Amino acid sequence: MCKLILKAHEVVCFPTIMSDKEVRNVVKNETGFSVRRLDNVTLISLTAVYRLMANNKTLPQLALYSGAEYMSVQLFQSVILAMENKEAIRPYDFIATVGNAANFYLSKEFNIQGPNIFIGASHNTLLKASLLAETDMLQGHCQQAIIVIWQTDDKERRCHALLVEKVSDTDAALKTWHHFIGTPQELSVLEKEVQYPLLLNLS
Amino acid sequence: MIAKPERVFINASTSNSALGKQQYLPSSMFSSTKNGGIQRCSAPVGDHQVLYYAMQEQPSLNKTFEKMMGLLIEQVDLLLAQTALTPKQLNKTMLFIGSTSLDIGCIKPDSSQAIWLSQTDKIGQLLAEHYALHSLHFTFNTACTSGANALLYATNFIKQGKIDNVIVIGFEFFNQLSLNGFDSLDLISKTSVKPFSAIRDGLILGEGIGAVLLSKHCTEHTQLEILGGYSSCDDHSLTITEEEGTHIVEVIKQALQNASIVQNDVDLIKVHGTASIKSDLAECNALNKLFTQLPKSYGFKSLIGHTLGACGVIELALFDHCIRHAYLPQLTYQEDKSASLLLPFIESAAELIQSKIMLFNHFGFGGNNAALIVKKVEPS
Numbered sequence: 199m200c201k202l203i204l205k206a207h208e209v210v211c212f213p214t215i216m217s218d219k220e221v222r223n224v225v226k227n228e229t230g231f232s233v234r235r236l237d238n239v240t241l242i243s244l245t246a247v248y249r250l251m252a253n254n255k256t257l258p259q260l261a262l263y264s265g266a267e268y269m270s271v272q273l274f275q276s277v278i279l280a281m282e283n284k285e286a287i288r289p290y291d292f293i294a295t296v297g298n299a300a301n302f303y304l305s306k307e308f309n310i311q312g313p314n315i316f317i318g319a320s321h322n323t324l325l326k327a328s329l330l331a332e333t334d335m336l337q338g339h340c341q342q343a344i345i346v347i348w349q350t351d352d353k354e355r356r357c358h359a360l361l362v363e364k365v366s367d368t369d370a371a372l373k374t375w376h377h378f379i380g381t382p383q384e385l386s387v388l389e390k391e392v393q394y395p396l397l398l399n400l401s
Numbered sequence: 402m403i404a405k406p407e408r409v410f411i412n413a414s415t416s417n418s419a420l421g422k423q424q425y426l427p428s429s430m431f432s433s434t435k436n437g438g439i440q441r442c443s444a445p446v447g448d449h450q451v452l453y454y455a456m457q458e459q460p461s462l463n464k465t466f467e468k469m470m471g472l473l474i475e476q477v478d479l480l481l482a483q484t485a486l487t488p489k490q491l492n493k494t495m496l497f498i499g500s501t502s503l504d505i506g507c508i509k510p511d512s513s514q515a516i517w518l519s520q521t522d523k524i525g526q527l528l529a530e531h532y533a534l535h536s537l538h539f540t541f542n543t544a545c546t547s548g549a550n551a552l553l554y555a556t557n558f559i560k561q562g563k564i565d566n567v568i569v570i571g572f573e574f575f576n577q578l579s580l581n582g583f584d585s586l587d588l589i590s591k592t593s594v595k596p597f598s599a600i601r602d603g604l605i606l607g608e609g610i611g612a613v614l615l616s617k618h619c620t621e622h623t624q625l626e627i628l629g630g631y632s633s634c635d636d637h638s639l640t641i642t643e644e645e646g647t648h649i650v651e652v653i654k655q656a657l658q659n660a661s662i663v664q665n666d667v668d669l670i671k672v673h674g675t676a677s678i679k680s681d682l683a684e685c686n687a688l689n690k691l692f693t694q695l696p697k698s699y700g701f702k703s704l705i706g707h708t709l710g711a712c713g714v715i716e717l718a719l720f721d722h723c724i725r726h727a728y729l730p731q732l733t734y735q736e737d738k739s740a741s742l743l744l745p746f747i748e749s750a751a752e753l754i755q756s757k758i759m760l761f762n763h764f765g766f767g768g769n770n771a772a773l774i775v776k777k778v779e780p781s
Contacts, residue, residue, distance in 0.1 A: 274518055298542065333554060336561055
């Protein structure tokens with residue numbers, strides 16, 4: 199095991215009543231990215247990681263781990279409905295349904311060259327993503343990782359972007375990082391006023 | 402002091418695909434349903450039919466959620482029958498799943514709900530509860546590398562001493578979305594799957610389940626171990642890895658390094674080999690760049706189709722099965738000598754069982770490329 203600290207956290211929320219077109223405009227205005235045809239899952243994560251990267255220094259060998267309780271809801275439900283209605287699936291819509299599509303765009307926009315994993319997770323998502331990150335850090339594949347977690351319900355789409363980093367067991371600063379983020383309140387804790395960095399509890 | 406990494410053995414394996422059901426039973430040595438070859442059928446897309454490789458003994462391509470769970474439980478039962486894991490050990494055994502489509506084939510629209518998709522880890526949760534496994538389970542969803550990534554991270558969890566045993570399952574069931582989607586991309590062959598043939602003309606999708614038990618201790622029946630691997634994302638294109646194979650080379654080099662193996666030690670390549678024009682070309686270019694003397698290859702997709710996110714686990718389970726029984730399914734498309742091959746392939750079981758270090762390649766949509774290094778366990 200190695201020790202991981204959470205260095206920074208950003209969360210972006212959009213109400214579900216916002217259309218993809220409206221979300222695209224908001225994201226394009228803030229980030230300047232070419233966002234044509236991207237679904238709202240990708241759009242919201244681009245914004246969250248954009249803010250994270252803008253406010254924090256990252257190391258070159260960066261990894262990406264992401265997780266979600268549901269696949270891209272609006273996209274999947276629209277293609278399933280299209281098939282029910284015997285309508286043809288557009289190639290781009292099909293390609294966008296792959297679980298790691300957002301990871302691809304995040305890697306491309308932010309030049310993330312290290313390991314790159316999307317997991318389906320309804321519980322313990324931060325813990326699971328952190329364990330994958332820790333595994334790759336122990337292998338020497340990265341020293342830092344971005345963790346992206348999507349949440350959605352009938353009112354709101356939410357995306358967390360977190361920057362985690364490996365620290366030495368003997369790091370003197372460990373004594374000052376007395377907060378432990380574990381489950382189950384892991385993400386709700388982060389939305390309160392907290393002081394970073396935080397030590398992640400991987401046990 | 403740094404602890405020596407654990408070894409990771411494949412102690413049990415089972416699969417259900419167009420080739421039938423394969424499992425290893427120490428008592429009878431061999432169990433396989435073979436009813437005359439590959440189960441090939443077709444399914445409608447719009448106004449035409451598209452070829453598909455179905456699991457055998459399945460009366461219908463479309464399955465209910467209960468039917469899917471039944472098939473998965475059947476495979477895990479067969480897997481666990483090969484092991485001596487106690488309930489206490491099972492409780493400490495993690496479950497790693499790799500699948501692209503999960504249960505999407507049986508989702509029905511429900512206008513009374515805002516969200517009518519299943520939770521992404523619903524199947525993992527149900528299986529973990531059914532077998533009273535470790536409460537922490539992982540569902541990898543990285544397109545066609547899902548199963549390979551599940552194997553890779555399960556391997557590293559064991560190597561790093563996080564856990565002693567992991568059940569890794571790859572599954573893909575027939576679903577109209579995948580069929581329509583691949584058809585819309587014009588990637589499906591209208592005839593047959595001919596990986597690395599000069600006359601290849603596309604892939605055919607397949608369904609299947611593969612399951613393996615990875616453990617830190619081997620048994621007297623263990624044939625293979627996983628030395629390591631690597632995966633990462635090629636941001637060249639969402640649909641195809643860079644055709645010169647540059648990113649694939651990087652991934653394989655990193656996988657070899659993680660496994661403490663050099664190129665010349667590899668004596669067999671289990672190719673990804675979908676038979677799509679560009680994907681095979683990228684893999685071929687990468688292998689030619691990497692190896693001065695190219696080892697021989699073998700691939701399963703002409704036999705079982707492209708099982709997408711499940712292929713990493715199914716093809717490893719089938720490989721384990723072939724090694725255990727010194728058996729090599731013949732790739733009949735290679736009998737047509739006019740269809741020259743871009744890579745040399747093994748042709749006999751003898752060549753298979755002589756192999757000691759194997760490279761397993763898997764590439765997927767979303768740019769995800771993965772490589773695993775597998776070693777034959779020497780008899781002690």
